[in-house]
Every structure is written in C-alpha cells, then in structure tokens.
Amino acid sequence: MTRQTKQRATLMSLLRTSKQHPTAEMLHVDVLRELPNCSLATVYRLLSALSEEGAIRTIPTEHGANRYDIVEDDHHHAICTHCGQITDIPDMVSDQARSEVERWTGFTLNELRLEWRGLCPNCRTKAHQQN
Amino acid sequence: MTRQTKQRATLMSLLRTSKQHPTAEMLHVDVLRELPNCSLATVYRLLSALSEEGAIRTIPTEHGANRYDIVEDDHHHAICTHCGQITDIPDMVSDQARSEVERWTGFTLNELRLEWRGLCPNCRTKAHQQN
DNA sequence: ATAGGTGCAAACGGTTTGCCGAAAT
DNA sequence: ATTTCGGCAAACCGTTTGCACCTAT
Numbered sequence: 001m002t003r004q005t006k007q008r009a010t011l012m013s014l015l016r017t018s019k020q021h022p023t024a025e026m027l028h029v030d031v032l033r034e035l036p037n038c039s040l041a042t043v044y045r046l047l048s049a050l051s052e053e054g055a056i057r058t059i060p061t062e063h064g065a066n067r068y069d070i071v072e073d074d075h076h077h078a079i080c081t082h083c084g085q086i087t088d089i090p091d092m093v094s095d096q097a098r099s100e101v102e103r104w105t106g107f108t109l110n111e112l113r114l115e116w117r118g119l120c121p122n123c124r125t126k127a128h129q130q131n
Numbered sequence: 132m133t134r135q136t137k138q139r140a141t142l143m144s145l146l147r148t149s150k151q152h153p154t155a156e157m158l159h160v161d162v163l164r165e166l167p168n169c170s171l172a173t174v175y176r177l178l179s180a181l182s183e184e185g186a187i188r189t190i191p192t193e194h195g196a197n198r199y200d201i202v203e204d205d206h207h208h209a210i211c212t213h214c215g216q217i218t219d220i221p222d223m224v225s226d227q228a229r230s231e232v233e234r235w236t237g238f239t240l241n242e243l244r245l246e247w248r249g250l251c252p253n254c255r256t257k258a259h260q261q262n
Numbered sequence: 263a264t265a266g267g268t269g270c271a272a273a274c275g276g277t278t279t280g281c282c283g284a285a286a287t
Numbered sequence: 288a289t290t291t292c293g294g295c296a297a298a299c300c301g302t303t304t305g306c307a308c309c310t311a312t
Contacts, residue, residue, distance in 0.1 A: 003312070005268080101209060108249045108250045109249035113245070114245050134287070170295065175276090197276085266312095270308105275302085276300095278297105280296095281294105284293075287290085
C-alpha cells in the first residue's frame with residue numbers, strides 16, 4: 001500500500017510545523033531545501049492523497065491557490081478577503097445544530113466549517129493609508 | 132459610472148431567479164439564450180464587478196469552478212463534498228462571537244460563512260450502491 | 263520482483279487580459 | 288462626444304496527467 005518515501009515524510013513534517021496554511025507552491029519551496037529534486041507535481045500528488053486519507057484539509061480560496069491545513073484539532077478560520085491570509089480560531093461553536101441542518105437539507109453532514117471573513121491587521125493598515 | 136447594459140441586466144435577472152448557486156459557465160449558457168453573442172469573458176467581468184459591488188458572493192470550491200450567490204438574505208451553505216452541490220441554510224447562528232473572534236485574531240470582520248460539508252442525498256445514494 | 267511513487271514536460275480547465283470596435287450616457 | 292463596456296482570442300496560473308524511470312517493500 002502507501003509507501004513511506006522521503007517526499008511524503010518531508011511534506012508531512014512541513015505541514016505539521018507550518019502555522020501558515022501554506023499553498024502547494026510554498027510547500028514546494030520548503031521541500032526543495034531538503035530534497036532539491038522534488039517536483040511540484042509530487043507535492044500536488046501527495047497533497048491530494050493526504051486529503052483523501054483525511055490527514056489534511058483543502059481550503060479553497062478566491063485568491064488563486066488552495067491552502068492546506070493539517071487536521072489535528074478542531075478549529076475554524078479567519079480569512080482576509082484582501083490578501084488571503086488565514087488565522088486559526090479555536091472551536092467554540094457547538095454542533096448542536098447539526099441534526100436540524102440535516103433535516104433541512106437532506107445532507108449527511110460530517111464537517112462544519114466556520115469562516116470569518118474580513119481584513120487582517122496588515123491589510124487594514126494598508127487600506128487606511130490608501131484612502 | 133456603471134452603465135446599464137443588456138448583459139448586466141440579463142445576468143442579474145438570472146442570478147436572482149437561479150436557486151442553484153451556478154458557475155460562470157452555467158450562467159453563460161443561460162445568458163446565451165437571450166443574448167446569443169454574449170461572451171464568457173463578459174460573464175466573468177460582470178461577476179467580478181458585481182462581487183466588488185457586494186451584490187453577489189463568490190463561493191470558492193475544490194470542485195473546479197467557483198459558485199456565485201446573489202446577496203439577498205443572510206444564509207449559510209451545505210456543500211456536498213462529492214459533487215459540489217450547494218444547498219442554502221437559513222441564518223440561525225448569532226454573531227455574538229464576533230468581538231471575541233476579533234480580539235483573538237486582530238481581524239476586522241464583516242462576514243461569517245458557515246459551511247456544512249457532507250454528502251447530498253444524491254451522492255449518498257450512489258455511494259451506498261457502490262460499496 | 264513488483265507495485266507504487268517520482269520527475270519531467272506537456273496538457274488541462276477556469277479565469278483574466280489586451281486590443282479594438284460598439285453602445286450607453 | 289466621451290468613456291465605459293463587450294467580443295474575440297490569446298495569455299495566464301494553479302493543477303493534473305502520461306510516460307519512463309526509480310525505489311520501498
């Protein structure tokens with residue numbers, strides 16, 4: 001089955017230590033420091049494998065590239081609508097509403113994603129300076 | 132300022148009546164029935180203009196194309212992780228937590244997106260049949 | 263030995279852009 | 288008359304894929 005390769009190990013270790021919800025490209029840059037020949041295609045292949053295994057979450061964004069997020073604890077995200085920066089928020093919303101939503105939609109639900117959207121401190125400062 | 136063109140009017144009217152959170156391509160197909168020469172590029176240009184005006188929301192997905200959603204009432208989404216189908220959920224979550232999240236993240240927040248993820252009835256049935 | 267994984271380069275799909283002509287003000 | 292808008296086709300960018308080689312099992 002799934003083999004333990006240097007590429008996979010390196011990527012997992014980077015995902016574990018990264019706090020920035022990196023893009024595939026960011027991860028690739030970091031991987032290259034340890035495995036100078038590793039291709040971007042391999043990063044993508046690993047990311048989609050890990051995603052199917054449930055080891056990571058893919059966060060689609062309107063800022064081009066997807067962000068990747070290792071699944072460790074339950075948490076939500078604050079996403080900057082200007083630059084795409086993502087900050088974690090501890091999980092503090094009960095999933096009490098789940099059965100209500102299931103009744104409403106007919107879906108079988110297994111994950112709630114709560115996404116706050118607004119300006120991160122950086123972009124807020126820049127926006128003020130420009131206007 | 133913003134001119135009132137046939138293309139813009141048609142697109143807005145389609146967005147208002149569509150209940151399916153259409154992709155740009157779906158919208159284009161429908162627009163073509165009324166304006167046979169309208170280009171896909173125009174649909175994209177209008178969508179991004181409308182998005183900046185705050186008239187619509189862009190919903191990025193991991194299923195390729197973005198979905199577009201007219202902003203009328205506050206609601207959230209149930210999104211099928213298999214086929215990407217989106218169903219509306221009435222807003223029932225207080226925004227009490229906002230200031231707490233702002234303190235935590237330093238963001239200035241203006242929107243909460245709550246996204247339930249799971250299998251829509253269709254995909255659940257298919258999944259059962261295959262396993 | 264043999265799946266399964268990887269590198270490379272080419273293909274892909276959704277979206278954006280430059281250019282010029284058309285249409286709304 | 289002016290200036291925004293739209294059509295077309297080409298470019299773009301993130302991601303995926305086919306192929307031949309490699310490597311963990």
